[in-house]
Amino acid sequence: MRQLFGEHGRMAAAAVIAGIFAAILLYPEGILKVLGGFSVTSGAADTSETREILQKLSKKGSPKLAVENKVLEIGDSLFLQDMITEASHGTSSDLREQVKYYLEDGTEVNGSYEISGDKPGVIKIRFVLTGEDYMETCKSGYIQIQSRKADPQITALIEEWEMGEEGEDVRARLYKKEDETLLLSLEGKGRVKPLNQDTVPWKDVRETIEVCRIEEGIETACMDGWFYQCRSLKEIPRMPETAESFRFTFKGCNQLRAAGIPDGAKDIEGMYEDCGNLELAGPIPSSVRNCRNTFKNCGKLKGSIALLGCPAQYEGCFLQTATNVGDCCLQLVADREDKAAAAEAMYKEAVNDNSSCRIFVRKM
Numbered sequence: 001m002r003q004l005f006g007e008h009g010r011m012a013a014a015a016v017i018a019g020i021f022a023a024i025l026l027y028p029e030g031i032l033k034v035l036g037g038f039s040v041t042s043g044a045a046d047t048s049e050t051r052e053i054l055q056k057l058s059k060k061g062s063p064k065l066a067v068e069n070k071v072l073e074i075g076d077s078l079f080l081q082d083m084i085t086e087a088s089h090g091t092s093s094d095l096r097e098q099v100k101y102y103l104e105d106g107t108e109v110n111g112s113y114e115i116s117g118d119k120p121g122v123i124k125i126r127f128v129l130t131g132e133d134y135m136e137t138c139k140s141g142y143i144q145i146q147s148r149k150a151d152p153q154i155t156a157l158i159e160e161w162e163m164g165e166e167g168e169d170v171r172a173r174l175y176k177k178e179d180e181t182l183l184l185s186l187e188g189k190g191r192v193k194p195l196n197q198d199t200v201p202w203k204d205v206r207e208t209i210e211v212c213r214i215e216e217g218i219e220t221a222c223m224d225g226w227f228y229q230c231r232s233l234k235e236i237p238r239m240p241e242t243a244e245s246f247r248f249t250f251k252g253c254n255q256l257r258a259a260g261i262p263d264g265a266k267d268i269e270g271m272y273e274d275c276g277n278l279e280l281a282g283p284i285p286s287s288v289r290n291c292r293n294t295f296k297n298c299g300k301l302k303g304s305i306a307l308l309g310c311p312a313q314y315e316g317c318f319l320q321t322a323t324n325v326g327d328c329c330l331q332l333v334a335d336r337e338d339k340a341a342a343a344e345a346m347y348k349e350a351v352n353d354n355s356s357c358r359i360f361v362r363k364m
Helices: 002-026 028-036 043-057 203-208 337-353
Strands: 064-067 070-073 077-079 084-088 099-102 114-116 121-130 136-146 154-162 169-177 182-191 211-214 303-307 330-334 359-363
Touching: 064 121, 064 136, 070 077
Parallel strands: 070 136, 182 211, 303 330, 330 359
Antiparallel strands: 064 084, 077 114, 099 121, 121 136, 154 169, 169 182
C-alpha cells in the first residue's frame, strides 16, 4: 500500500508541476500579475523602461552629447568626429572616443570617417553616446553640401587627386559645371611634387578639360607639360609666380586664342607649339633664356609681340608662324639695337620657311 501511495504521489506531483509550466506558457500575463503585478512587454520596450528607471535613479543623469551641423562646399570634406562639441558624463569630461556614428542607411562608422562633398544636398548622421551606468544619449546632425562660393555654377565633383609634395595639402579636382563643361581646379597651399605630361594625374581626361584655375597658394618651379594636348582648353589659367620652366606646357591646345608668358619664366621651349588657333600673345620677358619652338605652327598668330630680352636659344620660335591671311601679320617690338638684331635672327627662319609670311621688326 505504501509503495502504491508513493507511486501515486510522485505521479500527482509531476502532474502539478506540468500544469504549472503549461499555465506559464499559456497565460504568462496572468501568472506574473498573480506573482507581483508585473506586465510582460517586448524586449526593446523592457530595455527602454529599464534604462529610464536607471536614469531616474542615477544622480548623474544621462550623458551630455552636443553636435554641430556643418556646411561644406562641393569638393570640401570633414571627419565626423569634428562635428562633436561635447561628450561627457559624470566625472568623465571627454567621451568622444565612445561616440558611435551611424549613416542614414544605418551603417555604423567611426569618427575618422570622412564625408566629401561631391554634389549639393543634405547628409544626416546619427550620434550615440553610451556613458557611465550604460546610459545612452542620441543626437542627429546634418551636413549641408552647397555650390562653391568662388564658382556657384559648379554642380558636382567628378574626380580628385593628391599632387603635393609629402606633407603638403595640394589637390587637383575635376568639377562639372551647370553648362556641362569640365573645370580642373588646382587647390590648396604648398609645393607641388615634380610632374610632366606623362605623370600629371589628369592625363587620362586631359582632352575633356575646358577650363582651368590655379589657386594662389600653389607653388612650383616647373610646369613642363602640365596641359599638354588639352585640346578643349579655352584659356590659360593664372600661373604661379614661382614657376620658371614651361616646356611644352600648352602644346597642342588648339582652342586657345590668346597666350601669355609669366614674368620670371626662363625656359618656354614649345610652350605654345601646335596651338593652331592662337592669335594673340603677350611679351617675351627679359628673363627668358630658351624660347625654341615656342610658337611653332601657330599659323594664325598676329599683332605685336614685345621682345624684352635676348634669348640665348631661339631656334624655331616662329617656325611656320604668322602665315599671311589677308591683313594678318606679326610684328616684333624691340627697344634696343641688340634686341632688334636678335629679333631679326629669330624671324629669319620663319620668313625663309614661308615666303607668304609678313613679319616686321621695329624699335620701341
